[in-house]
Amino acid sequence: MRGKVTEIVKPAVQLRNVSKSFGGNVALSPLSLTIKRGETVALVGPSGSGKTTLLNIMATIIKPDRGEVIIDGVPSQNLKPGRELSRKVGIIHQQLDLVDQLPVIHNVLAGRLGEWGICRSLLSLMIPQDKELAFKALNRVGLIDKSHQRTSRLSGGEQQRVALARLLVQRPQAVLADEPVSSLDPARAEDLLAMLTDLVREENQTLIASLHAVKYARRYFSRIVALRQGRVFFDRPVSDVSDDDLARLYDLKEDADAQALL
Amino acid sequence: MHRPFYETHNRAILSVLLVTAFIWSLFSVEWGGNLFHDGGIVTILQIVKAMFNPDLSPRLLKLALVSSWRTLAYAVAGMTLAVIIAFLLGTLASGILVEGRWSRRFSAGLFRALLGFMRAVHELVWAWLFVAAAGLSPFAAIFALAIPYGGTLGRILADIINDVPPEPVRALRAAGAGRVQVLFYGYLPMAMADMVSYVMYRFECAIRSAAIMSFVGLGGLGYQIQISLADLKYNEVWTFIFFLIGLVVLVDLWSMRLRRGLVS
């Protein structure tokens, strides 16, 4: 079938000569990048290298100054915010983007808001709609017994898992994650990344995550894109990335901290 | 060290300014014995003495109880409308329901001005306007309460909404939520606790305001106080005043407990 053929050809996210600066500070120099469907890509690089800006541009939260962003074959400016966009990309930020005051289940079901009309979403605050979907997602992240607790009463790691459950309910084609584990301790960070990458593979989604610690990138992702000063420093499959590459990326050859990061 | 010094300096000047303004205001009164009514001092002594001897006859207590309920009922009714007004106008005044920077500013400016106008005029003046325009009706008092209280609450709601952390809102938008959905799933849950404490605080004020609606002919504690004063029955006056105090204190206790429950 023709449709199927184009689908295989269409990249999940494609950036063409995208640049962005904030008040004179260049965040991204003209940068091009193509990410195929089903890839799990880690964005690494020193802080200020443009990782967050890049993710926000892919999520169409920020508009680039110049260049083209094509998501699943559609130029980003043609994507309607709301339902259409929420099916293409979903994003988790390093700050937990949950509404603390709501019970967990409503934060999870917020992933359905793009599908629901206003009436249904208001009704859901009283009688949760699409409950099975939420329970399935919560079960998958291991929080089924906390579904009716106030979100603020959960630990940081649990809250990140609620955000994951919301993504599960939203089911976007591409998942963007901005430092998803930077606020967690190492053990929990590993748990969460394992869960995240597993889920993405199960659903055949694309994952693009910015990471502070490169060791996670090597363990859980298939491809590493390194940014430095708003440019692609290197971009290759995980198996081809050497310690030397990373040390040059961080300019920290002699520093003991660099060893810790790797 | 320079900045703190400058700041205290500023405050000192301001304090002097305020004190001067107060002294200036005192000059407008011709001080002397002519300030009091003949027998005014005697009257005040009688009033104070009556305070320790309020009229506690069953008839009056029953009247006071009924009047308290009436005052409370009007305060509640006024507040119900005020909260609805505040919700509608406050969300519009926060500007979150419209897209684009300029339409946002326009919406916020327009509705903030409207809320400002509503609360600039005292509830009793509103009451008088309503009564003069359409005659005495319970609705005159309820609307008169609801307008300035709605104005204040609406402004507060708009302020709280504008101060809400932006990240969860952005996340909801990214998850595909529309403006109204973001309001109910993000802004309102986050604004709820602060808003509830403020509504409770204003409810206490609404009780006093409902009491003084007697001036446009509404029954209740204020009305009874007015009548008893006119009849020079100071013992009765104090009974009603104590009931009013009791009502205010009860609401105060409730709101204190609720606030503690919300914050702890």
Add this chain to the structure above:
Amino acid sequence: MKGDTTGKIVAISGMSITKTSIILALVLITASWGFILTSEGASLSEYFSAGNLYHTKKFLASMFGLDGGKPAFFSAESWSNALKLTYETLKMSVMAIGFTGIGMLLTVIPASRSAADGSITLRSTWYGWLVFGLIRLLYIFSRAVPELVWAMIIIFVFKPGILPGAVALALHNFGILGKLCAEVVEDLDWQPIRALRSSGAGTVQILTYGILPAVTPKFITFLLYRWEVIIRTTIVVGFVGAGGLGQQFRLSMSWFQYTEITLLLICYFLLVVGSDMVSGLLRRITQ
């Protein structure tokens, strides 16, 4: 992490008070509206009836001077009279907030829990607690009685003028401001004050060097905020003969001089808006 800050709202014990409050609120709302719509005979359709609409139109027309005669707001004489009253009202409000402030300053230290429990004097005495309780009781008493009721009582003693109005306003606001300011004193950081004491400062020195500078900004903010409220209320105490715009308002009302009332309302509105702006400006200076 966000959960650590104000997020942890509603502890388990808080849940019950929240639920009780919701039920209580619903009961109150139903009962109140039920009472007003039945026993009080309130009828919305009657209120918005054709007859009332006619009255409203006529009333508005007479307020805007459309029913013949020269409207007061086009007469220079009326304007000068109204502006004089506005000026008087302004003085009344300043006097009122002045009295309030003096009353507050005289009582606020013993009215703070910190004074009673010995944080200031290092001694907790039974009479400290007694004075604390008495003043707090006085605060409750003072603020629970509306300005207008205070004015009605005061007017028995004073001859009409702006002084009784100012006193009535001060009596009510004394309780509110006192409570607000006493809480400011209670929330003070006592560490520097203990340090002052240990370096041998007396009570007066502690007050002037330790407490006063720390509380002044908040006190001024609260004073200005209450002044804004007082300005709005001046017109109301005037109704019972306590001078200013309100008194004239009442007189014009009983003589059905509606254009006069419009003029007074314009002046009142300008006064409120103007004082809000001045107060906002002064508050920004103290920040």
